[in-house]
Amino acid sequence: xxxxxxRLTTTSFAILGLLAVRSWTTYELTKQVQxxxxxxxxxxxxxxxxxxxxxxxxGLARAVEERTGxxxxxxxxxxxxxxxxLASWLGLPPAPRSSEFEGMVKVFFADCGDLAxxxxxxxxxxxxxxxxxxxxxxxxxxxxxxxxxxPQRLHLAALTLPFQHxxxxxxxxxxxxxxTQTDQWASTTDPGDWDIAAAxxxxxxxx
Amino acid sequence: xxxxxxRLTTTSFAILGLLAVRSWTTYELTKQVQxxxxxxxxxxxxxxxxxxxxxxxxGLARAVEERTGxxxxxxxxxxxxxxxxLASWLGLPPAPRSSEFEGMVKVFFADCGDLAxxxxxxxxxxxxxxxxxxxxxxxxxxxxxxxxxxPQRLHLAALTLPFQHxxxxxxxxxxxxxxTQTDQWASTTDPGDWDIAAAxxxxxxxx
DNA sequence: TTGACATACTGCCATAGGCAGTATCTATTG
DNA sequence: CAATAGATACTGCCTATGGCAGTATGTCAA
Numbered sequence: 001x002x003x004x005x006x007r008l009t010t011t012s013f014a015i016l017g018l019l020a021v022r023s024w025t026t027y028e029l030t031k032q033v034q035x036x037x038x039x040x041x042x043x044x045x046x047x048x049x050x051x052x053x054x055x056x057x058x059g060l061a062r063a064v065e066e067r068t069g070x071x072x073x074x075x076x077x078x079x080x081x082x083x084x085x086l087a088s089w090l091g092l093p094p095a096p097r098s099s100e101f102e103g104m105v106k107v108f109f110a111d112c113g114d115l116a117x118x119x120x121x122x123x124x125x126x127x128x129x130x131x132x133x134x135x136x137x138x139x140x141x142x143x144x145x146x147x148x149x150x151p152q153r154l155h156l157a158a159l160t161l162p163f164q165h166x167x168x169x170x171x172x173x174x175x176x177x178x179x180t181q182t183d184q185w186a187s188t189t190d191p192g193d194w195d196i197a198a199a200x201x202x203x204x205x206x207x
Numbered sequence: 208x209x210x211x212x213x214r215l216t217t218t219s220f221a222i223l224g225l226l227a228v229r230s231w232t233t234y235e236l237t238k239q240v241q242x243x244x245x246x247x248x249x250x251x252x253x254x255x256x257x258x259x260x261x262x263x264x265x266g267l268a269r270a271v272e273e274r275t276g277x278x279x280x281x282x283x284x285x286x287x288x289x290x291x292x293l294a295s296w297l298g299l300p301p302a303p304r305s306s307e308f309e310g311m312v313k314v315f316f317a318d319c320g321d322l323a324x325x326x327x328x329x330x331x332x333x334x335x336x337x338x339x340x341x342x343x344x345x346x347x348x349x350x351x352x353x354x355x356x357x358p359q360r361l362h363l364a365a366l367t368l369p370f371q372h373x374x375x376x377x378x379x380x381x382x383x384x385x386x387t388q389t390d391q392w393a394s395t396t397d398p399g400d401w402d403i404a405a406a407x408x409x410x411x412x413x414x
Numbered sequence: 415t416t417g418a419c420a421t422a423c424t425g426c427c428a429t430a431g432g433c434a435g436t437a438t439c440t441a442t443t444g
Numbered sequence: 445c446a447a448t449a450g451a452t453a454c455t456g457c458c459t460a461t462g463g464c465a466g467t468a469t470g471t472c473a474a
Contacts, residue, residue, distance in 0.1 A: 007459085010312065011461090014316075025421085037315075039306075040308040040311035040315070042305045044462045045462095046461085046463065047462075049422085049423060049424075050424095050461095068470065069469070070469065071422065090324045091320060093327075094310035094313055096335055097307065097309075099247060099374075101247040102217050102302040104247035104370065105244070105247060105248050107366060108367050109221075109363075110297065112227050112290065113298060117298045124300050143407055144404060144411075154403050155401060156314070156316075157407075162410045166381060177369070181366065185362075197351060199365040200350055203369045203372050204347055214428085214429095234453055234454085235452095250431090251432065253432065254429080257429095257455095275453095277437090278437075278439060278452070279438090280452075
């Protein structure tokens, strides 16, 4: 059991937010995080078993053990104090965005490998963005068709989904652009006649 | 001293990549990560003192102690084996992108707070994106003006900078759009006459 | 009845974040 | 010349987190 004095983190409040929507078992929480939070606050499944315990220890959630036959299960529900802490937290300035993009690390150091590797990486970046767009389109289609999980929160989904779509579309567009640009490269250390300055100027102009 | 059997991580290869460009002291590495890698592979400064040691222990980098008077310093240089491992790693498929966006967590759970908090969060998201655009424009301007730190790698900067610009512009654009949409909301739980379906349809159309 | 999948959860170990601290050099200012 | 601020250099310590692998039980279809 984690110490009650452990501090609350963004993950704590993110899970509190889900508990504010409804009560969940930890297994349900892991599924819901995968479906929603993962887009902008990804967390390891393993830790989603610990966090609700920490919230309960801090008095921000209540844990109730359930049984299905001999198989135990714990259901977590937010407390009034948890709602107040969450409301307070929402009033604090958010931490800066941060992004982990291993594919971009590979592009950035492409000169240590060969052109086929760089292009394969770009193809993989494009494929992942495409797959994510499919998932987002499916989710948005469900919402439009009235199959929303939480209809009373639809306006919030309508606020956040556009951002995710835009990020994935921008990533797909960039990967395609980069594939086109590198098509004329002689090697990863020799871009041939590629107009670097034009690419940089295009960057400033927002092309 | 970390165990030689410790596995290599994306961070290991990212640091190897910087060592492939030139040799660095750890303090120089922390500054360079802040300037470049941080955009797509942010890492805590504290750990950037450990990682080169791990690379040296694994035979992928060489550490040479220097002295300035009585103040010690260690300079790290990539080894031939390190270059080969880096080249191999570049041929592996990249891990999925992931993003931590605390501001979006707050937007997503805005119904637990009030409208002023939501709008303040959106303003802060916009302010940060704007600040980042300024930094990126300055970097791109330097590159265009021939003040590039590594002119022989300019083609790689011209490949990766457009992506960063686009991400920040898309974020700024979205924050402004969200501010406009929420302007007509009665509260965080009542969007008034806001056309949710139109917003969702706009999402699919890429508006 | 069996096997696959769903549900439920933890131990363990490594990586990573972050705060705070100590140490020394350099340059500027009074 | 002395003091101060900033740059350079680094580690201890503690918590948060990722991830693998494992055990356990229920449900359903073949």
